[in-house]
Amino acid sequence: MNRLLLILIMPLLCVQSFAQADFPFGTISRRVVDDELAQLSTKDHLLKTYRSTLGKDGAWPDIDYTDRAVTEWKPTAHLDRVRQLIGAYVHEDSPLYQNRALYTQIISALNYWAQHNFTSTNWWHNEIATPKAIGVALILMKTGKEQVPKQLEDALVLKMTKGDPYKMTGANKSDIAIHYFYRALITQDKHLLTSSLEQLFYPVQLVDGKEGLQYDFSYLQHGPQLYIAGYGEEFLKGISTIMYYVRDTPYAISEEKKQLFIRFLKESYLPIIRGGYIDFNVQGRGISRPNILKKNAGVTMLQHMLAIDPQQRQMWMHEIAKLDSTSPYDTPRSPLHRHYWKGDYSTHIREGYQVNVRIASARTNRSESGNGENIYGKYMTDGVTNIQVFGPEYMNIMPIWEWDKIPGTTTQDRTADPVLTAQWGELASNQFAGGVSDGQYGCTAMVLDYDSIKAHKAWFFFDKQVVCLGAGITSNSNAPVVTTLNQTWKKGKVKWGGKAMPAVDSLERTVNPGEYVSHNQVAYLFNDRAGVTLTNKKQTGSWYHINRSRSKESITGMVFKLWINHGVRPVDATYAYSLYPGTESPNKLEAEKVRIITNTKAVQAVEHRGLDCIQAVFYQAGQLETDQLFVEVDQPIILQINKEASGYTLCVADPNQQIDAVRVNVRDKRSGQSKEVRIALPQGAYRGATAKSAIR
Template sequence: MGKEKCLLFLVVIWSMLASAQSNQPFDMIMQRVFDDEVVEVTSSRVPKVQQLAASLGVDGAWEDIPYERTDISSWPAGKHFDRLKPIIAAYVYNKSPLYGDAKLKSAIDKALSFWANHDFKSKNWWHNEIAMPKAIGVSLIMLHFGKEPVDGNLKSALIKKMERGDVYAKTGANKSDIAMHYFYRALLTSDEELLTSSLEQLYYPVQLVDGEEGLQHDYSYLQHGPQLYIAGYGEEFLKGISKIMFYVRNTTYAMPPDKVALFSGFLKNTYLPILRYGYIDFNVHGRGVSRPGILQKDDMKDVLERMIALDGKNKAIWNGVLQEIDKDSKYDFKFSPIHKHFWKADYTIHLRDNYHFNVRLASDRTNKSEAGNQENIYGKNMSDGVTNIQVYGDEYYDIMPLWEWDKIPGTTTRDYQEDQVLVEQWGKPAKNQFAGGVSDGHYGVSALKVDYDSVVANKAWFFFDDQVVCLGAGITSETKEPIVTTLNQTWLKGNVIINGRALSTKDEVFVEVNAGDRFMHNRIVYLFPEAGNVTLNAKEERGTWSKINRSRSADTVKGEVFKLWLNHGVRPQQATYAYIVYPGTNKVSEQELGTIRILQNTAAMQAVSHAILGRTQVVFYEPGVFAGDDWRIEVDRPCLLQLTTDEDGDVEVAVSDPLQLAENIQVSLTNQSYAVSEKKTIALPQGAEKGATVSVKIK
């Protein structure tokens, strides 16, 4: 071989190797997308796939899909790709009985051509700019591995339809979703520049932001303004980003380690602690609570399995949660105790081995729960001190069509004759400034000044190991409707026990309770430390999903509901309430009863102490002096305060600013038994940390 031919041969070889190396990341990443999206097709699935393909019209459309409709929520045209995906899977899955089937390929080509030749759109931008471009991308990537390629012109036409949505104009989960189909398009076109820019946008939301939409400095997640969305949009953030991380792992495109740690932190320290046996707190789902099946999170198994490969140092945690949400867990999973207040989101979680008790607040810094796209039509009180109490996890699963919506658990509201529509769309800030929590990671107190729908009330929750003390004061309204505070509204399971005796009939019962009276239902005890007027409703209720979400079924659903509330009467003036919840138990011992002391419950101040834990918790709604448990505590501004004493006589003071306005707070402490007489000026967190807890130790 001559020198010139040898050199030419080497140039060709080098060129081929360089080309193969440049394509290698695309091919490998595309293979991972395919492996993730394709489903196993067994012989049992063949008839269904063949039926779907056979029912496709000559023009490539399904006759029963009204493609021209523009519905906002359940857009009918979107079903086109829902039906097409299993047909594609049967064609491309190499162990499928229909692998490479010519009839399936003909049906796929017709269905794709039909979509390429039309421009169906919903009135909801999400379908047009997120759902459909992603569906097209996934379909084309799956077909890339088929026996016969898609016609080049058809492929180009469909890729052109993916060029929708401005990724640079969106935030949070919406940015991630649009960047996802940019990513698919880059793989399909082998466009390295587009792949790089799509990943930049996909990684961009993995950062802490201050009040903007996305992941906050307290590790909550906000979307649609400063609105709590740890599930819903936060969940889409977890699903989408984990997919991308998994696809590009161990390549030059892999997510930087600091962002992997941040992403894992949100999943590990925020999202997963809100799960209980695979069911999530309804408080964190926004308008999504009006969708059937939304609170069960079996689909999070995919995220956890990806994280085992992506974040091996937390493998035990990921495997542990997989075990927890397994249907055969028998409710024996061991939960670690957590208490955390999210000061950016106005939300508190309290987790113990035998229960969850979470509270959603609202303030003029955060948006109340939204209605939108004709969803969550009656959710007007979904942010006003709403409590989620779970022992088994499924206490509220799919109960929403049967709810009486002015008796959402935990709230103090007007008792209307009929459910009232939430007029404000997409979430509006609350009127009140005062909302916050103080926490040491295990215990704490949260409080809220409700000022909504012509009802004002000061509400507080004092969190310990075995009980949560719930206090209300200053309850005032001039409306014609009675004012009520709802302890719970959940599925009726088993007997209702009142002071040790089972309720004899399932109906509505009015009870004048005395101090010490208690109700027990489904391993939760509700104890009344003072006399009051209570109504119990334990009977079958009926409703429809379409009442609360116009795009859902109008078929009647029914079930038995447990509903318990306190009555404050018509036009109450400075009314109060007190009740103590003991979740995860069937009985309360006299010793447990003696550990709790309610020290104050007025519009100016609420205070509770726990003798065994050595904790005194105080809510100051205004500057003032607390005197109780041998302590005198004076503060110069509204605050939440927790005082902890130990056996050595050391004292720790934890405080937070529920108004998020002050730079410091002056606290004076006096206690002769502990030989304490201190006056301290405590600097409060600023910037993105406003509202967070700060602690000071005193010898």
């Protein structure tokens, strides 16, 4: 069907009010209505309750309209219920379709809202959520047999004039622009429609040093705070929805912006969802909200993408299957390794697992608390390691987490969870933080300097294993210092060295190199001698404990927790362990391919002989010697060397994001040949990205 024929036919499919509307208002509005009605149930069992309890004044007696809460603002329920009632009134399949008595109740409820000025102490409710809800209600009512009286509609439209998208950034700009867009449709204001879409699509661009979509395709909000989900997710949902509404009209998004949007969705957001569950690292303070990691609601967004980007229909259908659980968690996927030099975040994805790491630097904010949320997220940027084989390993575990033993972190082991006192995030103090990547393998490292602890932490990513090294661990605190390997829901048996553990809830012992623990298809191999504690017992908490707007109801569950003990006031302590996700026991031959070359404050390096690959973190200019090579660098860098048939391929990144170039000298000890190369490093918005060079 060509575009002209579509334009001619669409108004005929609309109800009378839309049939009279000028193109494109009728077309766009009809899409809004169809989209909203598809998400509403015409047989919602609560409809009867809503109708029977609605007072003659248009209010519901069970709603506290005086509430001004920052989150979970109670008056929101009024507009939610009105939307449900309107859906029942305008949906042709509804038993209450065009019901006169229902119409009277809807008008009464809308009138009650128009006559009052309900406000939250959180600007978001006042300037985003409420105007959007009013806009949807009024657009839906345009399809009703009886319309909202003009005087009442005008009063409600006036209440929508909140917030200024021109003063906002990122997802907040788009969210405000959405209700400007709704207001334009209601009033059929072409100028407002144009300006709202201009602001709505404005954040679909790469920015450097500002909130929004970064040059590494991470997403930052609230300053340089990682938010690929959370605000990044709102950005994706909001803009994809409006793109869907205005497609194939003169107001459609530009092709350039559409491709940027698709790339962020396809390359950054979707890959870190496994079995329908996203990496908790990218959710920000939202991890303190129930069910936040389950992303099946994203199916609607991807269904929109089918219409926006039909050329990639097969790919979008595949992603829909992954989100709605019709596709198994171990669906085939290509190996992927990425480091986000703007977001201080690394993803390592294989068919059998994903292991992702979040760090922080003087260029990025540490984890944020705010609005009474994420109260104990003090260590959520200190090398936090997400390990997923199946997907739901961490789903809703946060209320009972021990928050000073977050997976991957090196922290003080306190008697009580430490409160995150800095609201809305603060820059980390360490300059050194970064990663190198060739797209398939990579290495990530940071210098931890926080809460009386200093440590050099590094992760080396290969196919079957992730090697985790720590060096220079020093603390002047009287609290013991620990490095946590994992803290996750207990699923199935816990095995030590391949044998099921006895029925004890806690075990503390010294391990030797080569020993391993396995649980839920992840094996933890100890590469060095270490004091280790394993607990396998019930933990109790509540959502209120971590988020003051949530339930105080007690939650209890069985938790697997494994950590290394460094003792009190350690000086230059170390750790070395390897993760083997997707297996209950490390393959001995595979493990023997990996050799830890050195683990000091100066250099941390690992060699994978099967891949002919060396990964090294140089915290200062220095040297590294292996069985076959002598490597020297004149700057602090993270380096990966791959042996090729005719020489070596070097991947280099500057974790301090300060230098222009680095000199690397590689001498082959067998041939005696020595070659030096000067590698120019990315600059500007790409400082910290990986540069490649070859030695032939």
